[in-house]
Amino acid sequence: MSGKTFFVDLSRCTACRGCQIACKQWKQLPAEQTKNTGSHQNPPDMSFVTLKVVRMKEVGSRDDFKWLFLPDQCRHCVEPPCKDAADSIVKDAITQDKATGAVVFTEKTKGLPFDVVRGACPYDIPRQDPATKVMSKCDMCNDRVTAGMLPACVKTCPTGAMNFGERDEMLAMAKKRFEALKQTNPKAVLVDWEQVRVVFLTEHEPRLYHATLMADADSAGPVTRFAALDAVLGLRNQARG
Amino acid sequence: MSLERREFLKLSAATVAFTAFGGLGLDLTTVQAAADLSKLKGSKQTTSVCCYCSVGCGLIVSTGLEGKGRAVNVEGDPDHPINEGSLCPKGASIWQLTENDKRITKVLYRAPNSDKWQVKSYEWALDEIAKRVKKVRDAAFIAKDAKGQTVNRLEAIASVGSAAMDNEECWIYQQMLRALGLTYIEHQARI
Secondary structure, three states, rough: OOEEEEEEEEEHHOOOOOOHHHHHHHOOOOOOOOOOOOOOOOOOOOOEEEEOOEEEEOOOOOHHHHHEOOOOOOOOOOHHHHHHHOOOOOOOOOOEOOOOEEEEEEEEHHHHHHHHHHOOOOOOOOOOOOOOOOOOOOOOOOHHOOOOOOOOOHHOOOOOEEEEEHHHHHHHHHHHHHHHHHHHHOOOOOOOOOOEEEEEEOOOOOOOOOOOOOOOOHHHOOHHHHHHHHHHHHHHHHHOO | OOOOOHHHHHHHHHHHHHHHHHHOOOOOOOOOOOOOOHHHHEEEEEEEOOOOOOOOOEEEEEEEEEOOEEEEEEEEEOOOOOOOOOHHHHHHHHHHHOOOOOOOEEEEEEEOOOOOOOOHHHOHHHHHHHHHHHHHHHHOOOEEOOOOOOOEEEEEEEEEEOOOOOHHHHHHHHHHHHHHOOEEOOOOHHH
């Protein structure tokens, strides 16, 4: 399998949000009216005009307190389920670049049922413009990549967390770093690396970062593992008082 | 996998080549949505330095109409030794420093105790600053301290700033301040 791939080393991410801003800047997407939610994560979620958001999560307390950062974006699945879902409804509404592997939403997505497309995504990425009904998400900066440039988010990353290149090179880099990180972080995971073109390397259990960091069938249901863990941590925090 | 500046400057040529490729009747429906680098087409690339903090990251500014138009994109300069192409979120947003309808383009003056801004000329503003600096310096200059030692200092004016100046500008600026006798000189790099 060829094409391009991102390797995102979360152990190097400082949540500076350079990637989030570089994405907006390159695509000239407008700012959003937001409010203080008690977190530095801002805006609170992705939207039609915010294709990338750095998620921040505080878990644990005192000695095992962790502040986890996740620059969340479309994973550009090798076999994209959103495209599978869309193809039977409107042809070419969601396309996949043969050379790079980028999954690209076109304006024809306005003819698709939003709940179907968003529901098909294991990572909860697609967003919709309420006015035009057009859907959007990261397009891997396919214009830049096709012209030989790095995606805007990778280009701007000051810490080396975001990497981009040929898939085999990126997977080699990812596995090498994974082996090294495992020495200090036995729970490190190279998330869904066989299925996606945006490969995250976590320092801790992926669900601690965000419920949809890793695709998982058992994330559905009334109580997710994530919520259950939160409850446990909450009780423990109370006990420590 | 960093893109050298030379390659960056060749991008408009690459864009043309791609468009020609698109004319071969190949199935490009999968790429047509986003693969045209029209944003940088016909733009001229020049280098600059980010003005926001004291790190001094290098920038590549793409200006439309072969350099005669407005800035269309600003991003990190991969050849710059300080940032090697990367930018922080503030630097990554620097395009908006110039291309911004909220940008103030005229001198605005608010008189003491006034709640109104008045539009003034640059000449008026520079003259007024010079006049007031001279007035304060003449009134507050300390030639000798209480012990009779020569100190030649001015404690009534302080300077705070400025990250927007480069190393050489800072040197000239602090020379001017020292000549006035200022001792309270601070730069944003230490704030």
